[in-house]
Amino acid sequence: MAKSASSPRPSRPARTGRPARSTRTGRRSPLASVALLVVGLLATGGAYAMFTTAASAEEGGNASIATADKENGEKLFQANCATCHGSNGEGTNQAPTLLGVGAASVDFQVGTGRMPMAVQGPQAERKPPQFTDEQTKDLAAYIASLAPGPDIPADEYLTGKGDVTEGAELFRINCAMCHNVAGAGGALTEGKFAPSLKGVSAAHIYEAMITGPQNMPVFNDQNISPEDKANIIAYLTYLDEHASPGGLDLGDLGPVSEGLFVWIFALGSIVAITVWLTAKSN
């Protein structure tokens, strides 16, 4: 060992020489593939985001239920919904009856993409809607013709204008315990959840209040008057239109995201600086 211990010196340049040579060959930089990957991911992600926003922009259009084609609605129903909801909408052991749910319920469930469900789960999730606005209204007209139920709300309540203070107060008292004060959503039992209300159209919020989809209770007109519903919508519209005055909102999730932020980014960057400050100069 004594002999070999003294000899490693000459071996050094040979080992360090190899990487030095490879950088000089003018070959593609090792970062090139990473860059390509990033570009590819950004392109796909961007395209997907554009597609989904384009899809959700369609919802809540102006097609009216009065002019809707009930026959077309029935065809669509038989082709897409009857398997679970029964051929007359009477319900099966897979899915509830649609008699009496009204046009509002159909417009909400189908218009937000929750129905038809993609997969059985704790809760139907929002996704890009499968039907156009016109088809949705046709479906709604058909279901409404089976039995009376809550109708699609009148446009006067959907303007997003109203008493914001009143709406905010009502929202905090009636909605915030599940949907969070800023409408960011929250957890319910057994994997169910109250979804985020960001970017949800006024019509869908109103319809959700009067029909109580999934785990949501019904807020009928005796409980919260149509004007107050409009006020709540006005508050949510205000939140959507005004970014947080304090800067990034961290998802409006409260102290948990603030705590993670302070540990990861604030303390993280400060620790990085301490390492830099005490690094030995070579």
Added chain:
Amino acid sequence: MTTTAPAPATRPADAEQQPSRGTRFTSWAANYVDERTSMSGLVKELGRKIFPDHWSFMLGEVALYSFVVILLSGSFLTFFFQASMAEVEYDGSYVPLKGLEMSAAMQSALNISFDIRGGLLIRQIHHWAALLFVAAIGLHMLRVFFTGAFRKPREVNWVVGFLLFVLAMAEGFTGYSLPDDLLSGNGLRIIDGMVKGVPFFGTWISYLLFGGEFPGTQIVGRLYTLHILLLPAILVALLGVHMLLLIVNKHTQFAGPGRTNDNVVGSPIMPVFAAKAGGFFFIVFGVIALVAATVTINPIWNYGPYDPSPVSAGTQPDWYIGFADGALRLVPPGWEFMIGPYTVSMNILVPILVLLVFLALVAVYPFFEAWITNDKREHHIADRPRNAPARTAIGAAGVTFYAGLWSAASSDLIATHFKLSIESVTHVIQALTILGPIVAFFVTKRICLALQKKDREIALHGFESGRIVRLPGGEYIEVHEQLSEYERWRLVSYEEYRPVMVRPDARGRISQGAKMRSAISGWFFEDRIAPVTNKELEEGSHGHH
């Protein structure tokens, strides 16, 4: 600081060279101050205090500097905050609250946010700095723990530091409760519930605290007094003691050539460290200001004024109280029972007890370890965590336990963001909180021992170089690259503890305590890797074939 800077500067001034006007002025000023305060002795002592260079030694500084930021921004906030629960009607700039009845405290907090120039920035600086303060204290404590820097003579300073940690949490919680928004009111309601959960006295204490039935009209004023007067006064006093003891005990350092138990190697306060630290203060301040200028914290305008009826989804305390909230969330249902007309709320008492025991264990650990090792010597060389496997494993178990409680406080957000059911999240965290520390203990201990073995191997035989040499006799050997003396030092210089033997005391008796110590010490040090001795090193370097 400015008056002390010239002191070393006067020394090298040569008699032959005429001192410049600036030098003459600083000499005069230094002399003026010294003749009136006799400060030179102190400066000589303090100015030569040495700070070793390692990034982890700067974490305490981060805590100190964020505390300074908190003091500065907090003073600004007191100019405008009204600690009153008098009902007023909000008439400020934030539209969704206009015309709403609220307390004067909430109104003034909103005015600070929207109607006072720079108010929102300062409020966010104050709050972010507070979160950073406690986080930096936590990391600093972990550094001290895992390097054994709490050993004699620093046990007392560990306790002082622990008290500072508790005070910081108390400061944070009282501050969190001041704006009287929905979130802070819900937080107080939980505290109220915990107080009321204490048998017999609970209700009385709650009424005393809130000046009547919760929420009353007193609590904000009372918390304000605690937040800006009593707690900061104690905190600053203890901070002084902490720093004083730091100077008296000197700094620990990691082992290295020329670094012994009797010296400290590094930069002296004057002038190198003072300049670095001064700059570092502004870096910490800068990071806090950057975060506060770009990221919202505690949007009280979303929460609205406190009203006992609504509770928002995702209502959590600030991160440092999270472990207490998590402990409450982890309790399985049905623990409360009745004795006669009294409800015994074990669902509240058990978490309170667990938290108190956990904090107490943190506080007394240095004394516990001193007792186990029966080591009365002073230690100024910081341990590498792997060289104290049992301690490191205990620390890892503690961190795992804390992390379990902590993550439980965000169980609802874990459920929504990872698409899980909140029940299974709770059950998994319950299991992790109880079993996790045990697993963490054994895994960490084994990892430490393995790392020690690796160090020992490298110290004795060096690194495998991958170079095969054929000897004249035809034998092939792989050349091992030996470490330099300098590198090896780090690997071989640590102390080895052995289990303490049971020995009869002066009166020839074996006390129960001695038996217990021997048992625990056996558990601590039974598995150990002996440090490389000089003899082994010599044998190693003269060929071991």
